Amino acid sequence: MSGAGELLVARDAAEQARLAAELMARAIDEAARGRGVARLALSGGTTPMDTYRCLSDLALPWAQTEWFWVDERAVREDDERSNYRNVMRALRLVERGVPEARIHRMHADWDDRDAAARSYAVALRASFGVASAVAFDVMVLGIGEDGHTASLFPATPAPFVEDRLVAAVDAQPAKGLEARLTLTAPVLRQARLTLVLCQGAHKRAIVEAARAPGSLADVPARLLQLVGGRVIWVVDPAAAP
Numbered sequence: 001m002s003g004a005g006e007l008l009v010a011r012d013a014a015e016q017a018r019l020a021a022e023l024m025a026r027a028i029d030e031a032a033r034g035r036g037v038a039r040l041a042l043s044g045g046t047t048p049m050d051t052y053r054c055l056s057d058l059a060l061p062w063a064q065t066e067w068f069w070v071d072e073r074a075v076r077e078d079d080e081r082s083n084y085r086n087v088m089r090a091l092r093l094v095e096r097g098v099p100e101a102r103i104h105r106m107h108a109d110w111d112d113r114d115a116a117a118r119s120y121a122v123a124l125r126a127s128f129g130v131a132s133a134v135a136f137d138v139m140v141l142g143i144g145e146d147g148h149t150a151s152l153f154p155a156t157p158a159p160f161v162e163d164r165l166v167a168a169v170d171a172q173p174a175k176g177l178e179a180r181l182t183l184t185a186p187v188l189r190q191a192r193l194t195l196v197l198c199q200g201a202h203k204r205a206i207v208e209a210a211r212a213p214g215s216l217a218d219v220p221a222r223l224l225q226l227v228g229g230r231v232i233w234v235v236d237p238a239a240a241p
């Protein structure tokens with residue numbers, strides 16, 4: 001158990017984005033130099049977009065990077081709720097010289113979402129190797145006020161899926177949530193560097209709860225306490241516990 005993880009409180013949202021981009025950039029450089037490739041898994045949502053825009057402006061070994069998504073909604077790739085669309089707009093990966101074969105959209109919009117989850121697991125295995133851990137060099141996560149991270153929502157089986165790399169998550173119409181695909185806890189636990197980006201006073205209580213002991217069923221983001229690698233909560237002052 002790695003504990004609550006490091007806490008980095010930025011002065012404001014702009015500094016938060018710069019710090020997070022810098023941490024990502026350093027990890028990309030190290031991985032590219034050490035292993036020839038840097039593999040990243042990115043969350044959508046609103047908080048990380050400024051970080052992605054900052055990262056896009058940096059000089060990086062872009063051709064040696066490979067990009068996956070942490071989760072995705074069951075929407076078309078041009079839908080404004082699509083994590084793929086929003087991340088691609090912020091990061092401009094193709095313009096930066098990332099080969100398209102190294103950009104892996106999650107096809108959460110397939111009718112057969114279990115097949116889509118299996119297909120994404122095949123892509124992960126093809127990249128990391130069948131015998132190796134699916135250990136991302138950088139994983140960017142956020143947290144919801146209900147305690148979810150990735151698409152591992154409370155009161156659903158998703159946080160407890162251990163036998164797959166990628167899981168299909170049913171829609172929750174009562175909460176206004178569409179069906180999704182998500183990386184599972186075993187993948188989150190193996191990341192080398194995890195950045196958890198949180199902003200705003202409405203997140204403060206849940207950031208505190210996620211960093212404290214307690215049940216995973218209530219607060220799935222507590223699984224971050226079990227991550228083997230380095231976990232850094234990069235927060236603005238309002239979200240700081």
Ligand code: 6PG
Pocket residue numbers: 043044045046047048071072083141142143144148149150151
């Ligand atoms: C998503 C992510 C989700 C997100 C949190 C925080 O695609 O929305 O799955 O886990 O990181 O809900 O979202 P915000 O950054 O928008 O607060």
